[in-house]
Amino acid sequence: MDQPSDRNRHPCPALKHLRVATAELHERLERRMDALARLSEDTSRADLVRRYAALHIPAETALGPTLDPVADLDFESRRRGQHWRDHDAVETPAFPSPESRAEALGMLYVLEGSTLGGRVILRELAGRGVDTGSLAFLDPYGKQAGDRWRGFIAVLDREIGDDAVRLEQAGKGARRAFRHAEAILCGGPV
């Protein structure tokens, strides 16, 4: 029987495909973002928090119609908008619009995966004595993080399987989402 830990050691075809398709983009984003330095200092932290909101809030609007109906995903509980309730209503660039369910799941892979890195960043900042009060969105699931990730991967596997067309669509979605995230988090004015 397929236990959750097996899913990590032996990633399903979709997760394998997404990792390969986006490894370079994640590495570039991580390098350009310089998150630890920017989140350590008050002014640059406020700017980056605003950029995260400009990434996540429009993503929920763009992905909701396609992902709300997906069984077992519970997209509603994966929304992070509530973390920015006090966020100034600024004109934010639209998140890319998915053309298929597989493409939307590829996009969600990027947003859900960012919670894994987010935990690492948060731990490191707390270790440096940085005030992380405004950064809860980096680790939205806390102790549930592992379960939420495995739950997402189970849906990804069920919806995409090893279907070549869907793998391609998911990969395209993940690359679009990473490029968009890079433009918002590392780019010019938002």
Ligand code: HEM
């Ligand atoms: C400088 C900022 C970032 C750092 C230092 C970072 C670091 C990491 C680390 C250490 C992991 C692996 C965590 C684990 O396996 O427990 C990870 C996973 C991931 N991160 Fe990032 N990350 C950063 C920003 C982002 C952003 C902004 C996004 C997307 C918007 C993102 C998307 C992902 C994805 C999709 C994964 C999952 C990879 C997989 O397991 O397939 N990361 N990140």
